[in-house]
Amino acid sequence: MSQIKFTLENWEKCKCVTCPVQAENQCFQEKNVKTLEIIPKIKKTNMVDSPELFPGMYCVNGKTTCRNLDIKQICQCHSCPLWVEYDLLHDKPMRYFCRDGAAK
Numbered sequence: 001m002s003q004i005k006f007t008l009e010n011w012e013k014c015k016c017v018t019c020p021v022q023a024e025n026q027c028f029q030e031k032n033v034k035t036l037e038i039i040p041k042i043k044k045t046n047m048v049d050s051p052e053l054f055p056g057m058y059c060v061n062g063k064t065t066c067r068n069l070d071i072k073q074i075c076q077c078h079s080c081p082l083w084v085e086y087d088l089l090h091d092k093p094m095r096y097f098c099r100d101g102a103a104k
Ligand code: SF4
Pocket: 015, 016, 017, 019, 020, 021, 022, 056, 057, 058, 059, 074, 075, 076, 077, 095, 096, 097, 098, 099
């Protein structure tokens, strides 16, 4: 089971927000705008009430609710510091957590 916690510090390491698999997806873009709006509040309180609303860290959050991901593009998890830190290469699913669910 992955031990990764959803924290703002980890969120800032996650590569999902710039990943081409979802970057052009309208559903993702709408969620990302909302995320950008609430991050200043989170920084003040250091509380993340609803991590599932964040359009990333799918290795923790599980599958995205957005449809029509561009799965032909390459998952960017391999370039994420958390991928190395938590040895996600040997977890399942391996990458594409937005499509296949959280790391176990
Ligand atoms: S899990 Fe991988 S494919 Fe999905 S958005 Fe994140 S980096 Fe991209």
